[in-house]
Every structure is written in C-alpha cells, then in structure tokens.
Amino acid sequence: xxxxxxxxxxxxxxxxxxxxxxxxxxxxxxxxxxxxxxxxxxxxxxxxxxxxxxxxxxxxxxxxxxxxxxxxxxxxxxxxxxxxxxxxxxxxxxxxxxxxxxxxxxxxxxxxxxxxxxxxxxxxxxxxxxxxxxxxxxxxxxxxxxxxxxxxxxxxxxxxxxxxxxxxxxxxxxxxxxxxxxxxxxxxxxxxxxxxxxxxxxxxxxxxxxxxxxxxxxxxxxxxxxxxxxxxxxxxxxxxxxxxxxxxxxxxxxxxxxxxxxxxxxxxxxxxxxxxxxxxxxxxxxxxxxxxxxxxxxxxxxxxxxxxxxxxxxxxxxxxxxxxxxxxxxxxxxxxxxxxxxxxxxxxxxxxxxxxxxxxxxxxxxxxxxxxxxxxxxxxxxxxxxxxxxxxxxxxxxxxxxxxxxxxxxxxxxxxxxxxxxxxxxxxxxxxxxxxxxxxxxxxxxxxxxxxxxxxxxxxxxxxxxxxxxxxxxxxxxxxxxxxxxxxxxxxxxxxxxxxxxxxxxxxxxxxxxxxxxxxxxxxxxxxxxxxxxxxxxxxxxxxxxxxxxxxxxxxxxxxxxxxxxxxxxxxxxxxxxxxxxxxxxxxxxxxxxxxxxxxxxxxxxxxxxxxxxxxxxxxxxxxxxxxxxxxxxxxxxxxxxxxxxxxxxxxxxxxxxxxxxxxxxxxxxxxxxxxxxxxxxxxxxxxxxxxxxxxxxxxxxxxxxxxxxxxxxxxxxxxxxxxxxxxxxxxxxxxxxxxxxxxxxxxxxxxxxxxxxxxxxxxxxxxxxxxxxxxxxxxxxxxxxxxxxxxxxxxxxxxxxxxxxxxxxxxxxxxxxxxxxxxxxxxxxxxxxxxxxxxxxxxxxxxxxxxxxxxxxxxxxxxxxxxxxxxxxxxxxxxxxxxxxxxxxxxxxxxxxxxxxxxxxxxxxxxxxxxxxxxxxxxxxxxxxxxxxxxxxxxxxxxxxxxxxxxxxxxxxxxx
Numbered sequence: 001x002x003x004x005x006x007x008x009x010x011x012x013x014x015x016x017x018x019x020x021x022x023x024x025x026x027x028x029x030x031x032x033x034x035x036x037x038x039x040x041x042x043x044x045x046x047x048x049x050x051x052x053x054x055x056x057x058x059x060x061x062x063x064x065x066x067x068x069x070x071x072x073x074x075x076x077x078x079x080x081x082x083x084x085x086x087x088x089x090x091x092x093x094x095x096x097x098x099x100x101x102x103x104x105x106x107x108x109x110x111x112x113x114x115x116x117x118x119x120x121x122x123x124x125x126x127x128x129x130x131x132x133x134x135x136x137x138x139x140x141x142x143x144x145x146x147x148x149x150x151x152x153x154x155x156x157x158x159x160x161x162x163x164x165x166x167x168x169x170x171x172x173x174x175x176x177x178x179x180x181x182x183x184x185x186x187x188x189x190x191x192x193x194x195x196x197x198x199x200x201x202x203x204x205x206x207x208x209x210x211x212x213x214x215x216x217x218x219x220x221x222x223x224x225x226x227x228x229x230x231x232x233x234x235x236x237x238x239x240x241x242x243x244x245x246x247x248x249x250x251x252x253x254x255x256x257x258x259x260x261x262x263x264x265x266x267x268x269x270x271x272x273x274x275x276x277x278x279x280x281x282x283x284x285x286x287x288x289x290x291x292x293x294x295x296x297x298x299x300x301x302x303x304x305x306x307x308x309x310x311x312x313x314x315x316x317x318x319x320x321x322x323x324x325x326x327x328x329x330x331x332x333x334x335x336x337x338x339x340x341x342x343x344x345x346x347x348x349x350x351x352x353x354x355x356x357x358x359x360x361x362x363x364x365x366x367x368x369x370x371x372x373x374x375x376x377x378x379x380x381x382x383x384x385x386x387x388x389x390x391x392x393x394x395x396x397x398x399x400x401x402x403x404x405x406x407x408x409x410x411x412x413x414x415x416x417x418x419x420x421x422x423x424x425x426x427x428x429x430x431x432x433x434x435x436x437x438x439x440x441x442x443x444x445x446x447x448x449x450x451x452x453x454x455x456x457x458x459x460x461x462x463x464x465x466x467x468x469x470x471x472x473x474x475x476x477x478x479x480x481x482x483x484x485x486x487x488x489x490x491x492x493x494x495x496x497x498x499x500x501x502x503x504x505x506x507x508x509x510x511x512x513x514x515x516x517x518x519x520x521x522x523x524x525x526x527x528x529x530x531x532x533x534x535x536x537x538x539x540x541x542x543x544x545x546x547x548x549x550x551x552x553x554x555x556x557x558x559x560x561x562x563x564x565x566x567x568x569x570x571x572x573x574x575x576x577x578x579x580x581x582x583x584x585x586x587x588x589x590x591x592x593x594x595x596x597x598x599x600x601x602x603x604x605x606x607x608x609x610x611x612x613x614x615x616x617x618x619x620x621x622x623x624x625x626x627x628x629x630x631x632x633x634x635x636x637x638x639x640x641x642x643x644x645x646x647x648x649x650x651x652x653x654x655x656x657x658x659x660x661x662x663x664x665x666x667x668x669x670x671x672x673x674x675x676x677x678x679x680x681x682x683x684x685x686x687x688x689x690x691x692x693x694x695x696x697x698x699x700x701x702x703x704x705x706x707x708x709x710x711x712x713x714x715x716x717x718x719x720x721x722x723x724x725x726x727x728x729x730x731x732x733x734x735x736x737x738x739x740x741x742x743x744x745x746x747x748x749x750x751x752x753x754x755x756x757x758x759x760x761x762x763x764x765x766x767x768x769x770x771x772x773x774x775x776x777x778x779x780x781x782x783x784x785x786x787x788x789x790x791x792x793x794x795x796x797x798x799x800x801x802x803x804x805x806x807x808x809x810x811x812x813x814x815x816x817x818x819x820x821x822x823x824x825x826x827x828x829x830x831x832x833x834x835x836x837x838x839x840x841x842x843x844x845x846x847x848x849x850x851x852x853x854x855x856x857x858x859x860x861x862x863x864x865x866x867x868x869x870x871x872x873x874x875x876x877x878x879x880x881x882x883x884x885x886x887x888x889x890x891x892x893x894x895x896x897x898x899x900x901x902x903x904x905x906x907x908x909x910x911x912x913x914x915x916x917x918x919x920x921x922x923x924x925x926x927x928x929x930x931x932x933x934x935x936x937x938x939x940x941x942x943x944x945x946x947x948x949x950x951x952x953x954x955x956x957x958x959x960x961x
Contacts, residue, residue, distance in 0.1 A: 107297050109290075110304035110320075111247045111268050115218075115240020130203045130228075134179040137281070138162055139207025140227070142174075144186065149196030155204055169193050179203065211279050213238035215287035216245025230276045231262050234285050245287040248307050252277055253284040265307075269320065294365050296321045298373035299328035312365050314349065318373075327375045335363070336370040382459050388475065389415045389467030402457045404440060405449045408465070411442075418442070419466040422526050424513070425455060426462040426483060435486050436498070437513035439526065473508070483513045496548060496574035502527045504580035504590055505534045514574055520556065520567045523578060533583050537636050539567075540579040540624070542594050548575070550601050551594065553609075553624040557636065581619075583639065588621040595622050607688035613638045615694035616645035625690075630683045632675050634692055646695040648673050652684060653691040706839050708733050710847035711740035725836040726845065727815055736847060744848040744898035744920045745812040749840060753806025760804055809900035810837055812847075851898065851920045856881040858925035859888035868919040877923055889928040896922040 136142075142164060144154040156164050162175025169189055174182055183201045190199045206227040211234055214220050218239030225234055231252055241247060247268075252260035260277040267273055279285070294317060295305040301322030311317060314335075318324060330351035339345050349363065349371070383395040384407055391413055404423070408414070420443040427436050440453040442465070448454075457463070466476045488497045498514040500523060507528025520541065524530060536558040543552050557563045572578075577594075581587050588595075595610060602608035609625040611634060618639030626633070631650070641647060652668040674682035686692075704720045706729060713734025720729060726747070736742060815836055853865040854877055861882025872880075874893065884890055895903045898920030917923070 107295055107303045107305060109243050109293070110302065110306050111264060112241060112243050114264075114268065115236060130179055130206075131278075132178065132180045134203070134227075135280070136174045136177050136179060136182050137207055137209075137227070138175060141204030141206070142182070142186075143202045143204045144190075145200040146190070146194070146197050147200070148198045150194065158207075209279075209281035211282070212284040213287075214284060216242045216289060217287050218242055225279070228278065230273075230278050231260070231285055232264075232267070232276050234279060235287075238285075241287050244290055246290045246307060248291065248309055249288055251286045251288065252279065253286055254280065254282070263309075265320075292367035294367070295370040296373070297370065298333075299325040299375045300373055301325060308365060314351075314363055314365065314371060317365060317371060324373065325375075328373050329376045332374045334372045334374075336372065337366060338368050379460070384457050384459070385462040386465070387462060388465040388479065389418050389472050390465050391415060398457065398459045398461075403449075404442075404453070404455045404457060404463065405445050407457060407463055408442065408445075411446060414442075414465060415467055415472075417468040417472070419468050419472075420446070422466055424464040424466075424479075424483075425457070426464065427458060428460050434490050435483070437483060437487075437515045439515045439518065439522070476508075477510070480510065480512060484511045487513055496544065498574050500572050500575070501577045502580065503577065505531045505582040506580050507531065514572060514576075518572050520570055520572065520578065521564075523572060524580070530580055531582070535581045535583045535639055538581055538639070540581075540591075541570075542577040542579070542624075543573060544575045551597050553594070553598075553626055555626060555633075555637065581639075583618070585619070586621075587619045587623075587639070591621075591623065594624060598624055609688060611686050611688070611690045611692070613692040613694065615650075615692075616642045616696055617694050618642060625686060625688060629686045631670050631672075631686065631692060632683050634686060635694075641694060644697050644700045646672075646697050647676065650695065651693045652686075653693065654687065655689050704839070704841040706841075706843040706845065708845045708847070710845075711737045711849055712847055713737060720839050724839055726810070726812075726839060727819055727836050729839060729845075739849045741848045741850045741898070741920065742812040742816060743918070744851060745810060746846045746848070746900065747808045747810050747837065748844045748846075749806050749808050750842045751806070751840070752808060753804050756804035756806060760802060764800060807900050808837070811899060811901075848898075848920075854917055854919065855922040856925070857922060859885045859927055860925050861885060868917075870916075872917065874915065874917060874923055877917060878925065884925060887928055889926045892926050894924055894926075896924060 136158060138158050138160050140158045142154075142156045142158065144156065144166075146152045146154075154167065156166060158164055158174055162173055163171040164174045165171055166186075166189075172185070172189065174185075177185070186201050187199055190197060208224045209227055209229075210222050210224055211229075212222050213234050217235065218241070220238060223234065223237045225237060231250060235241065235250070241250075241264075247264040250262040250264060251258050252262065260275065262275045262277070266275055291307050291309065293305050293307050296317055297303045300318060301324075303321060306317065306320050308317075311320060324330075331353070333349040333351065335347040335349050337345055337347060347363075380395060382398045384398045384402065385395050386407060387393050390408070396407055404425075408423075411418070411420075421441050423440045423442050425438040425440065427438060428434070429436055438455055440455050442453075444451045444453040464479050466472060466479075484497075484499050487499055491497045499511050500514045500518070501511050502523055503509050506524060507530075509527060512523065512526055518526075520539070530536070539556045539558060541554045541556070543554070544550070545552055556567050558567070579590050579594075581590065598610050599608045610622050611625045611629070612620075612622045613634050614620045617635065618641075620638060623634060623637045631652070635641065648671070650670050650672050652670060653665060654668060655663055655665045658664050668684065670684050671679075671682045699722060704722075705717050706720055707717050708729065709715050712730060713736075715733065718729055718732060730736065818836075852868050854868050854872075855863075855865045856877055857863050860878055861884075864881060866877055866880050874895070878884065878893075895915065895917065897903070897918065903915065
C-alpha cells in the first residue's frame with residue numbers, strides 16, 4: 001500500500017517503521033539501551049511531512065507507554081492472575097450406577113494458569129554465559145581486560161551508530177556481529193595495534209529492546225525487554241494469553257514474515273523449549289484465536305479443556321491429560337458431542353472392550369467434544385461395617401459364614417455402658433438395593449453364640465451398637481433418624497414405609513425402623529422399656545388400614561398372661577403406632593390425633609368408634625372403641641376407679657337413631673359390684689357414642705381438718721367428721737384454759753373470706769371509676785367538691801389495704817352456757833339455747849387471752865387503745881382519744897364487740913351513756929358520708945366504711961390472722 005507525502009509515494013509499513021524509530025529517538029536517553037535509530041532517509045521523509053501530520057505523529061508516539069528504565073527490569077512487579085471461568089455442564093450419571101464421575105466439577109482450559117501472577121516487566125537471568133550466536137547491537141556493554149605489558153579494564157558501550165570507541169584503536173563497527181565474531185575481531189585488532197598485551201573480552205550489561213505482543217493476550221502492546229528475552233518472556237510481560245487465544249500456534253513475526261511457530265504444549269507437556277525462539281528488536285509476537293478444543297473430565301490426572309491439532313484419538317487425549325487414575329472405571333465412560341443437527345448427544349465408550357478401536361469413526365474427536373471418565377464405586381466390596389458404641393469402628397473383612405459374634409466377639413469390644421439389648425443391622429437387599437433392618441440382642445449372643453440373635457452377616461452390612469451414656473444417646477437419635485429417613489425415601493407411591501412409632505411413658509419415645517417379625521414387646525425393649533409409673537393394663541396399638549385411609553385400634557393388658565402371650569406373637573406392621581400411658585397424667589393429649597381420625601372416618605353406615613367415660617376415674621375423657629369393648633374394658637382404659645368412686649353401680653348414656661330418623665337417648669344402669677366380682681353377664685357391651693358415668697360415693701369428702709389456736713389445753717389441727725360441731729372439737733382439745741376470753745373467740749372460714757374479698761374488689765373498682773370521672777371535671781369543681789374527692793381518695797387507699805378475713809360471728813359464751821344448762825336440765829334451757837356451729841374443712845378458731853383494752857378507730861384525733869374501765873361511756877373513751885375530727889359522722893358511731901358483733905347506730909343515743917362498753921370492744925367513728933355527695937357511690941360509702949371498721953376490728957382482736 002502506497003501513501004503520498006508532499007509529492008513522495010511512501011509505503012505504509014515504512015511509515016510505521018519510521019514512527020517506531022522516532023519514538024525510540026525521542027523517548028530513550030543515552031544511559032539506556034538504544035532502540036532502533038532512524039536513518040537519515042527516514043528523518044528526511046519525516047521533515048517533508050506537513051506540520052499537522054508531524055504533530056499528530058509525534059502526539060501518537062508520546063501517548064504510548066514510555067520506555068522503562070533498565071533498573072526496573074531487575075525488580076518485576078506481580079500482577080493479579082487472570083483466572084478463566086469455563087465449566088463443562090454436568091451429565092447424568094449412567095443409570096446402572098456402577099461408577100460415578102464428579103458431576104458439575106469445573107474444568108479449566110489447560111495451560112493458561114501458567115501466566116497467573118506474571119510480572120509487568122521481565123528480565124531473564126543474566127548470570128549465565130552469553131550464547132555464542134548473540135548479535136551485538138547498540139546499547140550493549142563490552143567489557144575488555146588487558147594484561148601483560150599494559151594492564152587496563154574498559155567498559156565500552158556500543159553507540160547508536162553501532163560503533164565501539166576503543167581507546168588507542170578508534171571506532172570499530174560491531175553492530176550485527178555475533179559475539180564470537182566480536183571477540184575474535186577485538187583480539188585481532190588489539191594484538192595488531194598493542195604489542196605485548198593480551199585481551200579478555202566479555203559482555204556486561206545487555207541492551208534493552210522494544211517488541212510488540214499482539215493478538216489474544218491480556219495486555220497487548222509494545223514492551224521493553226532484555227536482549228536475551230525469548231517468546232515466553234514477552235508473553236509473561238503482556239500478562240499471558242487469554243482463554244480465547246491459542247497456546248499451540250503462537251507466531252513470531254519479523255519484518256512482516258513468520259519466522260517461528262511456538263506450540264506452548266511442547267513446553268508444558270514435554271518441557272521442550274526448542275521452539276521458544278529468542279526475539280530481536282522490532283519483533284512482533286502474535287497470538288491467534290484458539291483452535292479446536294476438547295474437554296476431558298473425571299478420573300484423569302489433569303482434567304481440563306485441551307486445544308488439539310493432530311490429536312484426534314481418545315488415547316491421545318488421555319495421554320495429554322496425564323493418563324488415567326487408578327480409580328478410573330474403563331467400561332463406563334461417555335463422550336458428549338454436538339451432532340450435525342445441533343443436538344447434544346452421548347456416546348458410550350468402553351476402553352476395556354475389544355470392540356473399542358481408534359479406527360472407529362464414532363470415537364474420532366471433534367471440536368467441542370467432552371470425554372468423561374467415571375470412577376470405580378466408592379463402596380468397598382466384601383466388607384462389614386461397625387459403628388456406634390464400639391472400641392474400633394470401621395470396616396471388617398467379610399467372609400463366608402460370618403456372624404454377629406465374629407464382628408463383636410465379646411463385651412471388651414464395646415465402649416463402657418453399652419446397650420446390649422438392642423443392636424441394629426442395616427442391610428441392602430439385592431438386587432434392588434432397598435434398605436431393610438434387622439435387630440438382635442448382644443446379651444443373648446454373648447451368652448450363647450448359637451442363639452438366633454447371632455445373625456448371619458452379609459457384605460455391606462452395617463452394624464450399629466448403641467450406648468447408654470449421654471453422648472451415646474445423642475448419636476443413637478441421629479442414627480435412627482437417618483435410617484428412618486432412608487426407609488421413607490425408598491417407598492413407592494402409596495406404600496407404607498417400614499417405620500413404627502412409640503409414644504408416651506417409655507425411656508426413648510420416637511420413630512424406629514421396622515425389622516421383620518418385630519413384636520410389641522420387642523418394640524418396647526428397643527425403646528428402652530416402660531418407665532416405673534406405667535399403666536401396664538392399657539397399651540394401645542393404632543394401625544392404618546385401607547392403604548392409610550383408615551385406622552383401627554387394639555389394646556393389650558400386660559398384667560394378664562393371655563394378653564402377653566398374644567403380644568409375643570403379634571407382629572407389628574409398617575406405620576403402626578404404640579401408645580404407653582402413665583398411671584397419672586392426662587391421656588387425652590396423646591390420643592387427640594387418633595380420636596380426630598376416628599371421628600373423621602365415620603360414615604352413616606359406620607359411626608365413629610369413640611366412647612367416653614367421665615366421673616370418678618383416673619383419666620376421664622374419650623377413648624377408641626375396640627371391637628367387643630365392655631364396661632370393664634373402658635374402666636381399665638381410663639386407668640381404673642379413684643378412691644371416692646361409687647363402686648356399686650354406674651350409668652351408661654346411650655344415643656341411638658330411631659326408625660323415624662330421630663336421636664333417642666336412654667340411660668342404662670350397670671352393676672359395678674357384679675362386674676368386679678367376675679359376673680360376665682353383668683358386663684355391658686359398649687357401642688358408638690356411649691358415655692359411662694362413674695358416680696361419687698354419697699357423703700364422700702376428703703378428710704376435714706380444722707385448726708384451734710390460743711387458750712385451749714391442746715391447740716393444734718384436728719380432723720372432724722361431717723356433722724361435728726365447734727363445742728365438740730373444743731371439748732376434744734381439752735376445753736378452755738382459765739386465761740381464755742371466750743367473748744373474743746374468732747372463727748375464720750375460707751369460703752366467707754372469698755365472698756367478702758369479691759365484694760370489696762367490686763366496691764373498689766366502682767369507687768375508682770367515680771374518682772376517675774371526678775378527676776376529669778376537677779378544674780370546674782368547687783372547693784368543697786375537690787375536698788370531698790380528696791377524702792374519697794383517702795378512703796380508697798384504706799379500702800385497697802383492707803383484706804377480707806372471712807370471720808363468722810359466734811357467741812361462744814352463749815354456746816358454753818347452753819351446754820351447761822342442758823347438762824343441768826334447766827327448765828328455761830330452750831329459751832337460752834344458742835345454736836352450735838357445724839364445722840367446715842379449713843376452719844380456724846382462735847381463743848384469745850383475757851383482754852383489758854378498748855380500741856378507738858376512725859375519725860378521732862388519735863386512734864389508739866385505752867385500758868378498760870366499767871365506769872366510762874362511749875363519749876368518754878372518744879374524749880380520751882382527742883375527740884372527733886371535722887370529717888366524723890357522730891350520728892353513725894358504732895361498737896364492734898370482741899366476738900365481731902356490731903351494734904346498730906339506732907340502738908340508743910351514744911352520749912346519753914345508755915350503751916355499756918365492754919373489755920375487748922372497738923369503737924368505730926365513721927367518715928361523714930354526706931361529704932362525698934359528688935360521688936355517684938355516696939350511698940355505698942357507709943357500707944365501705946362499715947367493712948373497713950369490721951376488718952380493722954377483727955384484725956385488732958385476732959392479731960395473728
């Protein structure tokens with residue numbers, strides 16, 4: 001291609017060379033190895049270019065990567081590696097499952113990671129002899145040592161003109177000479193010009209040169225490299241080859257011609273560097289796009305994607321990948337290929353087959369093929385595995401006739417605290433490889449190796465031994481869960497998994513694999529046996545029928561030999577559930593799901609098989625109705641009768657649908673005494689929805705206890721009968737002491753306390769509501785109304801602090817006098833009779849000692865107690881407490897006697913002295929209720945104050961209650 005410049009016709013490639021020369025001329029200083037120097041003709045052409053083109057050319061040159069100093073060649077910096085991310089899609093493992101590859105494992109293009117971490121500049125090793133064919137050029141340093149008649153050392157640099165300025169000899173043209181030629185020429189010249197002197201010639205610092213690395217490399221461009229650099233050195237400088245670039249056809253171009261083709265695989269696979277040619281200034285290293293590629297994955301030493309040239313056979317590809325691993329399975333390999341229709345297909349390859357041949361066209365490699373070499377099975381053959389609570393877990397060699405005792409010969413083979421009554425063997429059934437489970441007892445094996453528990457072992461059997469330590473129990477749960485999961489995963493559609501469940505009062509409830517011929521007692525043993533407080537009379541089995549759409553139930557009474565004999569031969573089925581109940585506790589929680597299913601599966605023709613029992617049984621509620629279930633059976637099912645049950649008869653409530661489609665309920669009486677006596681004719685058969693009611697014994701109650709404190713001879717807790725009275729218990733306690741104060745006797749009853757507390761709580765809530773309403777209107781209320789609200793708040797605080805006592809007012813002196821009168825048969829006894837008190841469970845009687853004080857409470861200046869004086873009246877006692885406050889209601893002052901009796905306010909005029917005050921009395925001055933008129937509750941305030949006064953008086957009298 002010719003380009004005209006100022007009338008001159010110039011080749012384009014000449015302009016490119018000129019640009020490179022000018023760049024070297026303008027950017028490289030004399031202290032560096034000189035780049036190619038532009039000739040005078042090239043400079044003349046440059047000068048003839050228009051000014052604009054000259055500036056553009058100089059600008060393009062100045063923006064290129066500047067030359068690096070020679071010193072930097074000795075300190076390369078590492079770049080981040082370029083990691084290709086190429087994967088081969090996973091292929092389905094062969095259905096026969098005889099071998100496996102590593103599906104989905106990434107394979108990378110081969111050889112490209114050679115350049116990972118390559119330096120930005122590269123200086124080859126200089127501490128080696130210079131090759132004899134090294135070409136001398138500008139920038140090279142020639143070291144000359146003279147010895148003999150004259151001793152001297154020179155370091156001479158080849159200048160840009162290619163000349164060596166040798167002192168005493170003059171300029172010598174050396175550019176283009178081989179190093180050996182230079183040595184011979186210098187020796188000849190020195191021997192000729194300098195007599196008596198012998199020279200030693202060597203090379204010092206070598207020149208740098210600029211080369212181009214182009215094509216599919218990570219950082220194409222021009223680079224300064226050492227004069228000893230080869231093609232690989234330049235590739236390292238450029239960051240390496242991209243994954244889309246070829247490693248097998250790297251080209252070295254000089255003056256537009258390819259002078260060397262470099263197959264990097266020769267270096268990587270064979271270590272052959274013969275094609276790694278040395279580069280010269282201005283050379284171009286070009287990396288073309290990658291050629292045809294094939295992949296190989298699986299059991300080879302170097303799985304990767306390889307670029308192929310002449311390699312078209314599978315053995316050649318395997319050889320490139322380093323050969324097969326010992327784990328390779330030759331009969332099972334696959335060649336993945338895209339056919340001519342654009343479809344992805346698979347070709348089975350059997351290296352071990354005699355039919356396999358490289359001449360077979362189907363096995364010739366094509367671009368894009370992927371060969372997968374599968375491995376031999378990981379599973380070892382003819383091995384039995386030991387796991388769990390053993391001394392040496394792992395594999396054992398299997399031999400014909402091997403039994404459990406051969407794998408575990410004695411108890412010393414186990415860890416401390418082994419579970420000898422439950423050993424589990426996992427076995428793969430052949431040829432379908434489905435899992436089944438066997439169980440055995442090591443205690444029987446150790447006692448007799450001819451026992452049926454000494455199982456014959458097969459290859460691939462896994463023997464699990466469980467321990468009783470806390471750590472071993474955790475492993476037990478994990479092992480059983482894993483086996484249950486395997487059994488569930490292998491079942492076909494609609495088929496039940498070989499799993500049984502035990503719930504309730506056993507040591508280790510949960511799900512268990514179902515071995516063949518497993519019975520109910522075996523399952524209880526496997527689950528650690530029942531706990532101590534188990535009700536052995538009712539062990540319930542729930543079984544699925546009709547392919548899991550329905551369930552049936554069957555119970556066992558393990559206290560009966562007949563049921564035990566049945567259970568010993570009763571084989572469990574897949575999905576069976578066993579429920580074990582404790583003597584105490586609610587059974588309905590365990591049975592809830594079962595009862596729901598029984599009700600859901602009911603139809604018009606087949607009512608739900610559920611019956612119920614309530615009343616005096618240990619666990620009342622609903623229970624499954626079993627075929628032929630009798631009254632005695634449901635009583636056993638509910639845990640039996642409790643102590644207070646009426647054991648003579650019970651009642652069955654039975655509902656049936658009549659002919660006119662109406663539900664009719666009838667009540668049947670059953671004779672429990674006859675049933676318990678063994679009369680089978682008295683035992684009634686139950687039907688759906690029957691409800692059995694067990695009654696309570698007449699007049700049954702738990703033991704009644706009362707407590708007597710204070711001034712009796714023998715205070716304490718006394719059991720009492722149903723109709724026992726207060727005087728009778730006092731007599732049992734030895735009667736009153738001579739210090740007793742019967743007028744102040746206090747009887748506290750729990751039922752009364754609860755009622756009083758409920759009343760106080762209601763009044764408190766109502767008063768709080770009214771006070772809250774007043775607070776909202778306080779800004780508009782008068783001073784008097786605000787004062788009344790404050791008084792009500794104070795009253796509310798007192799009410800909150802008041803606790804109900806539950807005191808029953810009694811006249812103990814009157815009762816004692818009546819008893820004396822009856823003993824003397826007084827004619828007026830009927831007139832004087834005071835009713836005795838029937839006692840209740842939990843009653844408390846306190847007989848205080850003789851008291852001599854009178855207490856003043858309420859709206860007085862100083863509420864306190866005063867020494868009793870029969871000469872003082874109410875107003876005088878109030879005067880001794882400082883008199884009334886302004887809030888006192890003097891019209892409603894009342895007295896609370898020591899026995900709790902309250903004298904009404906209208907009996908007499910308090911200040912007339914007409915009512916006598918007795919020792920132990922409490923005078924209560926209430927709050928003036930009229931002051932609380934703003935409250936909607938003002939009519940109840942007097943009642944509140946009355947309750948407070950009673951409670952305070954009671955508390956003052958009792959003290960300890």
